[in-house]
Amino acid sequence: MTSIDRSGAAAETRLWHPFSDMSVVRRSEFVLTRGEGVWVYDDQERRYLDGTASLWYANVGHGRAEIADAIAAQLGQLEAYSAFGDFTTRPAQELAARIAGLAPVDDARVFFTTGGGEALDSAAKIVRRYWTAKGEPERMHLIGRTGGYHGTNGYGTAIGGIEANRAGWGPLMSATSSVQWDSLAALEEEILRVGPERVAAVFAEPVIGAGGVLLPPPGYLEGVQAICQEHGILFVADEVICAFGRVGDWFASSRFGLRPDLITFAKGVTSGYLPLGGVVASGRVAEPFWEQSGNMLRHGATYSAHATCCAAGSANLDLLAENGLVSRALETEGPLLAALEPLAAHPLVKEVRGGVGLLAAVEFSAEALAAGAPVAVFEAARERGLLVRALGQGVAVSPPLTISQEELDFLGATAAEALDAVAAASVA
Template sequence: MTTDRSDAAVADTRLWHPFSDMAAVRRSEFLLTRGEGVWVFDDEGRRYLDGTASLWYANVGHGRREIADAVMEQFGKLEAYSAFGDFTTPPAQELAARIADLSPLEDARVFFTTGGGEALDSAAKIARRYWNAKGKPERVHIIGRTGGYHGTNGYGTSIGGIEANRSGFGPLMPQTSQVQWDSLTALEEEILRVGADRVAAVFAEPVIGAGGVLPPPEGYLQGVQAICEEHGILFVADEVICGFGRLGHWFGSERFGLTPDMLTFAKGVTSGYLPLGGVVASARVAEPFWDEPGNMLRHGATYSAHAACCVAGLANIDLLEREGMLAGALELESVLLDGLKPFAANPLVREVRGGVGLLAAVEFTAEALANGAPAAAFAAARERGVLVRALGQGIAVSPPLNITREELGVLADGIGGALDAVAAASVA
């Protein structure tokens, strides 16, 4: 879309955007000014359907006064205080208890962070520290999967399975590896190669998100858990994308009948209204730290258990419950997928995936990928008032959970028009 922008908008920005080619972005930022429900608006007043819930997280939609008002009330009491030592606040206590009760882990404990990347690295350090506390300090190896995305901190980058995110940074964390995302045989072989008595944990997203929206093969996740149990390895479910209703349950682990040793969360816990993440740890993992005096976990963030952020989480969970959004996600998952299925006939498209919660992806053919189809489709959809996410293999959608059937139709129409336009341009 070519439009006249204000002088401020075309000036060389001082903002260094994450995951961005700043040489291209520096004078052409896309400026959003407000949001309402599943819609966001740019600085020229144009409306866009937010087909990605921003970065997979705006589960309850934009502009929810209930969350804003609850946070403002907390600001008037106590905005935040450190949770180090024995300090705490009522919102931190309440949210920890609520998340523990909602999780599939029995007698769970909750360790708060300020986002998903921190949550992942916290879980990795807890796993290694757990084995140290159990007298097995040699158990440090951590296994991830190809296509997996676990944030961009040290451990997350090292066990992540998207090669482009790992390259160019020099040596990463040692004693980490990845296995084929859908192969139990590959996992078993890697554990035997490393030595089961040296493996601390296996990390897996219930549904791989940024790596292409890949639902697990039937029985795969249950098989991962069984292998971990057989070898005494901790199983960690990365629920940063899948948690808080995205898969139609509070956590994706519930959908697949899993009881991991730990799970990580972020994004949907506040729907992005304030930054918050964390780790839910089982009684097994918490035991050496909670029952043995002096066995301190020397790890944590300055803003861990931030009071106002915890209030945002509580208000967000209230909305998810009160408006039945988890059930809505289950009801609409087939509607979303059915709206995208016809695009499999487009010459650009290799596969359409979805049907597990409000997540779906359109994967392109190798030829289309070589010709830059993901970026072109992203731009063409935005031209049509629909925001999607360009991935390495195609485009993904993950709309707010309060989207309607009619709005899902708008989403599908925008994507369909974009794909047709890109296909037409490729043969012109």
């Protein structure tokens, strides 16, 4: 509930919300107080199905005491310590070894960050620095895809393919470009235009998330990897959304038979219980830094390899493994799509997408988009106890991996009610 000041007016928040129109939010915040499983509660004790796992990350659901206990135990021993130089902690060592063993990356090494955007910028700097160390400093160009989202830091914004996120900042990082998200021919043409000897890396989300839940055409990702290998270019899989069970495996790259040179991760590594992200780098990429004395990677965050965040990550991975949640998306991706497919016949809807992992999107017609349908449907769903994510072309869902069939049915039925309410309001 929005607080009230002494004059009786809604009090203005001091919190500047990310990705928010503060002229609207400043006196109208939506306050959540607790969570249990796939449900969250507001400060009036109203219950909402968390249809988005917060921001794609609450993979094991809310209120897991196992993770809270692991956090408390680590805080009682050593909350954190810098990992610069030769310093480390047991939780950081253990989680790095575990992720390295799970990732489909040859001779993997793990560089920790505090989130996904920082992971993307770390990967971009690593690949550029790698080529300099290998005696090819002209290899600086980074290629992304239309619809791609790679965080909001410097490099991630520059290679991102959502134009609204790129606009208004002035000049972005140079030597970057974006190609059509589903076209191997477009990628090949761009590499040849730039010159293969100048391209450092190609960045791709296995399933594009914030850009609209865009599923890779059959053979596309394998084709990207093959093109990179042909030209000696590094292939970076951005798995900030896709990793740790979201598409039915520890990493989406495993599901698609890929072996990237680098993988970025965050979100599901702790299920959001504490902030953590990172980069998995192959032995090939690590070699000049690990084998050549004095060749330091002068990059890293104060809280990189934070002991308590890493302890949360290990406890979260235990839950994913012990409860069969890593493969649960394979069981529920069909039922999630089935719950939403009837919406394809709705007059506001252009297309329903899903079926690869526990995430899906409902894209609206041009007329509905012009009338502001994404935000309207988001609001109508919330009024009815369902949280969905408004995107540029529609709404997306990505519930916790623990969701039941009954809860999937509620998600689909409530989304339909929200669409009907918005359609009725538009003709009233």
